[in-house]
Amino acid sequence: MRESFQPRSSLLPYGQQWLDEADIESVIQVLRSDFLTQGPVIQAFEQKVANYVGAKYGVAFTNGTAALHGACFAAGIGPGDEVLTTPLTFLASSNCVLYQGGKPVFCDINMETYNIDANLIEAKITSATKAIIAVDFSGQPVEIDRILQIARENKLILIEDAAHSLGADYDGLKVGAWADMTMFSFHPVKHVTTGEGGIIVTDNEEFYKKLIQFRSHGMTRNPDEMTKNDGPWYYEMHALGYNYRMTDIQAALGVSQMDKLDNFIQRRREIVEIYNRDLADIPGLVLPYQHPKANSSWHLYVVRFLPEYFSYSRREIFETLRNWNIGVHVHYIPVYLQPFYKELGYSEGLCPNAERYYETAITLPLFPKMTDDDVLYVVKAIKSLTL
Missing domain, CATH: 3.90.1150.10 (Aspartate Aminotransferase, domain 1)
Incomplete structure (x- = not known):
């Protein structure tokens, strides 16, 4: 290695956020408002992301891992269920299956795209297979048309881990418009950031309702979903959920970042x-x-x-x-x-x-x-x- 090369004096990171005064002002407006969490800015952010990718619903979470966990819950993954995914991903893509008691089944990658090899998926499907978690490694979408067809033919739920691919498209459609549920991440090294954060977008109303409950203790305040109603204060827990709620502070940053x-x-x-x-x-x-x-x-x-x-x-x-x-x-x-x-x-x-x-x-x-x-x-x- 040549000794004549002159190193720079400061670190050039592999990834980094880019914030401007509009982002800062967006957050300050929330800090001056009545709601720091569970307020209106979260819904505004969810709708902005959903509209951008062409999905009906968006459900924001504390981070991408929590969002994937929510997707596995909504998909009904439980003990004994197998979920096909790629080994070339961050731990969350398969850990989310373990959280629900399921079993990750790893399918090898295509050596050109580094994504899951669609040619190998069908051979991995068994009677226990419940879903596929396809990961868009590096920002390049998987062969979603082929994988979606395999999922439909085998009555499997398709979850797209698109932590890397917000804004990408495949065959003319944005990532987020294809799978049953798609996750995007808003960590600072991603395309836009909320500090920490994630979201699931979906067109499926049933999945949407389950995701909403799951991120807030499995709880509902909707009278139409309750078994009884003792009064305006009343709520019911229908499933074992988690506190995976995003704050309005984070969502405000996301709303501003989406503009860029x-x-x-x-x-x-x-x-x-x-x-x-x-x-x-x-x-x-x-x-x-x-x-x-x-x-x-x-x-x-x-x-x-x-x-x-x-x-x-x-x-x-x-x-x-x-x-x-x-x-x-x-x-x-x-x-x-x-x-x-x-x-x-x-x-x-x-x-x-x-x-x-x-x-x-x-x-x-x-x-x-x-x-x-x-x-x-x-x-x-x-x-x-x-x-």
Whole structure:
């Protein structure tokens, strides 16, 4: 690795929020209002997200994991039920199944898109299969048309974990308009942020009502849903729910951030164009693939360093880039390789493609506030250690 490369003095993270005065003012207005939580801004945010993606309903949660938990509850997942999902995801995509007593069944990835391989799904379906949780890794939508057809033919519920893909579209339709339930995340590294937060969008009224109850202790104050009514103060608990409510403070930030979503995505795509152009000539460096039907919203830009082309290991490359103040990351360790999952009986070798991917992948910085000079710095660093 060339010693002549001059590292920058401050860290360039792999992802970061971008807030402006409009965001701050939106939050201040709530702080000056009568409601800090369970107020009108939450519904405004839910409707804004639902309208953007083309869904009827939105139900906001404290975070994306809580939202996925709610989706599994609404889908009726329980002990003995199997749910197909990908191993190349954050822990929440399968943990949410465990929360309900179900069993995650991992299906290997397609080595071009890094999403769940639609060709492998049907072979994993059994009489115990209840649902599919398809994850849009890095912002690229799964082959949702094929997966939805498989789900319908086998009477399965399709949940789309779209934590990475708000604003993306597939075959002309926004992510959020396809699956039975779709989850978006609003963590600060995502496309828009509420600090922490998540949402489920759906067209299904039954799912919507269950989600509303689940995020608030399984409770209802709707007289039409009660078994009796002792008076205006009365409420009933119909299921074991949780306190997964988003605050109006968070929702206000989300309302303001949604106004900038399309601009954020456009900037992400501009950065990707620079990466694709300037990294294309490095032998053994595998750049992201774009499915012809998919229009990614580019949450992550992941490259793979094929070991036969480089004299340095992936770890050496990673640590060198970190030493040069480039906040590279690795997304993700296959879920079933975690010690907790091994205790449940999962083992290495279950999904060979996911494991092969994991051994070679590095995530490069990608967020709207990056300047062109930031992007070119990353390019120069990679070229200095690979060419």
